[in-house]
Amino acid sequence: MTAVTIKREKQYPSRLNRLIWGKSSELKRREAISGILLASPWIIGFVFFTAGPMLASFIIGLTKWDIISPPRFIGLDNYVTMFTKDELFSQSLKVTFTYTVLSAPLHVLLGLLLASLLNTKVYGRNIFRAIFYLPSVLPIVATAVLFSWIFNPEFGLVNYGLSLIGIKGPGWFTSDTWALPAIIIMNLQYIGFTMVLFLAALQRVPQELVEAAQLDGAGRWSIFRHVTLPIISPVILLAIILNINNSFQTFTQAYVLTNGGPSNSTLFYMLHLYNNGFRYFKMGYASALAWVLFAIIVLFTYLNFRLSRRWVYSEGE
Amino acid sequence: MLAEHFAGPRKRIDLLKYTLIFLALTLLSLPFIFPLIWMISTALKTPEQVYAFPPVWIPQPAVFENFIKGWTAAPFTRFLGNTLITTVIPMLGDVFVSAMVAFSFSRVRWPGRDKVFGLCLATMLLPGIATLIPVFLEFRALGWVNTFLPLIMPSMFGNAFYVFILRQFMLNLPPDLEEAAKVDGASILQIFFRVILPLTGPALATVAIFSFLAHWNDFLGPVIYLHSPELKTLSVGLATFESELTGTGGAYSLVSSRLHLLMAVAFLINLPCIVLFVMFQKYFVRDVITSGLKL
Numbered sequence: 001m002t003a004v005t006i007k008r009e010k011q012y013p014s015r016l017n018r019l020i021w022g023k024s025s026e027l028k029r030r031e032a033i034s035g036i037l038l039a040s041p042w043i044i045g046f047v048f049f050t051a052g053p054m055l056a057s058f059i060i061g062l063t064k065w066d067i068i069s070p071p072r073f074i075g076l077d078n079y080v081t082m083f084t085k086d087e088l089f090s091q092s093l094k095v096t097f098t099y100t101v102l103s104a105p106l107h108v109l110l111g112l113l114l115a116s117l118l119n120t121k122v123y124g125r126n127i128f129r130a131i132f133y134l135p136s137v138l139p140i141v142a143t144a145v146l147f148s149w150i151f152n153p154e155f156g157l158v159n160y161g162l163s164l165i166g167i168k169g170p171g172w173f174t175s176d177t178w179a180l181p182a183i184i185i186m187n188l189q190y191i192g193f194t195m196v197l198f199l200a201a202l203q204r205v206p207q208e209l210v211e212a213a214q215l216d217g218a219g220r221w222s223i224f225r226h227v228t229l230p231i232i233s234p235v236i237l238l239a240i241i242l243n244i245n246n247s248f249q250t251f252t253q254a255y256v257l258t259n260g261g262p263s264n265s266t267l268f269y270m271l272h273l274y275n276n277g278f279r280y281f282k283m284g285y286a287s288a289l290a291w292v293l294f295a296i297i298v299l300f301t302y303l304n305f306r307l308s309r310r311w312v313y314s315e316g317e
Numbered sequence: 318m319l320a321e322h323f324a325g326p327r328k329r330i331d332l333l334k335y336t337l338i339f340l341a342l343t344l345l346s347l348p349f350i351f352p353l354i355w356m357i358s359t360a361l362k363t364p365e366q367v368y369a370f371p372p373v374w375i376p377q378p379a380v381f382e383n384f385i386k387g388w389t390a391a392p393f394t395r396f397l398g399n400t401l402i403t404t405v406i407p408m409l410g411d412v413f414v415s416a417m418v419a420f421s422f423s424r425v426r427w428p429g430r431d432k433v434f435g436l437c438l439a440t441m442l443l444p445g446i447a448t449l450i451p452v453f454l455e456f457r458a459l460g461w462v463n464t465f466l467p468l469i470m471p472s473m474f475g476n477a478f479y480v481f482i483l484r485q486f487m488l489n490l491p492p493d494l495e496e497a498a499k500v501d502g503a504s505i506l507q508i509f510f511r512v513i514l515p516l517t518g519p520a521l522a523t524v525a526i527f528s529f530l531a532h533w534n535d536f537l538g539p540v541i542y543l544h545s546p547e548l549k550t551l552s553v554g555l556a557t558f559e560s561e562l563t564g565t566g567g568a569y570s571l572v573s574s575r576l577h578l579l580m581a582v583a584f585l586i587n588l589p590c591i592v593l594f595v596m597f598q599k600y601f602v603r604d605v606i607t608s609g610l611k612l
Binding site (some may be wrong): 053060084121125128139148149157160188196249255273301 | 347553
């Protein structure tokens with residue numbers, strides 16, 4: 001074969017070269033053009049809906065702009081206002097941080113617990129999995145409306161249940177103290193997402209490793225701690241980052257249920273931003289607010305990645 | 318069989334273990350299923366039964382008429398039309414454009430491809446909030462505020478998450494699939510439509526379902542862009558209906574003689590999501606996640 005080819009090449013060098021190399025580079029060039037064309041919607045979208053707006057957002061954040069009159073450049077004034085004059089800014093940060101610190105770990109821990117329980121040969125596990133996941137696919141507004149009824153101070157199901165065990169339930173959404181906890185409890189309805197992430201990760205844990213550990217006489221907890229946990233640790237990191245990301249951007253629940261009240265106890269950062277941008281039309285100030293939250297989220301994501309080097313196990317390194 | 322099952326200490330421990338897990342799961346699942354049952358129960362009650370004490374789980378009589386009454390208490394049929402427009406059209410965009418982009422990222426060779434895909438991945442972790450206001454201003458400059466376009470157009474440029482899912486799926490297809498077509502002189506576009514797309518079915522279904530739910534459930538988008546009452550979507554219509562029942566006080570002290578109607582409408586809005594979930598459950602759990610985790 002080889003000899004024949006070489007012979008032919010010698011016979012018709014130019015024609016063969018054109019056939020193989022000429023055509024193939026022409027093909028390569030055409031493939032590259034097609035590829036870029038096919039990817040171009042995303043690239044154009046990235047420019048107009050992500051990169052451009054992010055840059056614009058930073059510049060708008062340096063202006064005072066009510067969208068009726070033209071924007072006026074005011075330097076860093078918006079940021080100064082935020083930290084010195086706007087009391088609702090610090091309140092909304094406090095609410096959002098409190099919520100995130102309580103809610104994100106709950107989702108990760110409970111999600112992992114549910115996934116571990118479901119990752120056994122327990123009877124009816126597919127039905128359980130469906131039940132835990134179902135609320136995650138329902139519209140937030142419908143769930144919010146339902147929970148305002150369930151948490152109704154006088155006639156709600158929760159306080160009725162508490163009264164059965166002799167506890168007088170709080171006012172939930174009508175109470176400064178209990179409105180935020182009520183939102184945290186309600187949002188546990190969305191645990192299905194985290195649970196499914198973990199479930200998939202657990203199903204990928206190589207069974208040989210678990211069996212080897214069992215042969216070595218390791219107990220259940222020891223296997224979980226030293227085999228399972230390291231293997232799924234990258235997914236734990238992902239779950240932490242996504243949950244923090246989501247928590248920081250909570251909006252609909254507060255908008256529908258409490259509108260930030262009572263006495264701003266559920267004034268989430270996104271709601272404060274929405275009010276400034278779309279109720280008071282302070283586009284400059286709202287953009288500055290957006291950049292601060294953006295910076296906070298990116299910082300948290302970065303810190304999580306940094307810290308993860310200490311606890312996330314990576315294969316082959 | 319049964320005797321065998323109970324034989325030996327090991328089996329007995331297993332039986333005990335699974336019984337405990339089953340009980341734990343049963344207990345834990347109550348808060349996830351009872352709210353929905355309570356919603357349906359309330360939706361079927363008469364106003365008197367709604368506030369009965371102690372609460373009644375099974376309404377006597379069950380008033381199915383509530384669904385019609387609730388639905389017609391506000392122009393929900395119109396809202397349904399609006400929601401379908403802002404759900405189905407963007408869904409088609411999400412599916413086809415994302416598939417095209419994913420195809421380019423996975424099976425077409427071009428310089429800088431993997432760097433661009435890396436950028437696409439990075440945008441998934443980017444909080445959407447940073448672009449909320451400038452994108453609004455962009456659409457406003459185009460005169461698109463108070464039209465459906467701001468809710469439709471972004472999907473026509475693909476979505477990073479869907480691109481990611483589809484790319485992973487396409488990467489797992491055999492590498493030499495398109496060789497025969499290439500030899501026959503098929504263009505890249507023909508390969509996409511005739512060879513790759515028909516094999517991507519399950520992943521396309523996953524993306525379609527996720528996209529449908531995301532648009533059906535969207536709230537912030539319609540609130541920001543659709544101001545005329547006749548342009549409202551179901552989610553916004555439901556929120557408005559609720560604030561009408563409770564006055565300006567917000568939902569937190571919800572007491573109303575029409576609460577059963579509110580629950581009836583809320584259930585009707587949930588219904589397509591429930592049906593979709595029950596019918597296509599495997600797509601939610603299996604495909605997405607297994608494809609999504611091969612980072």
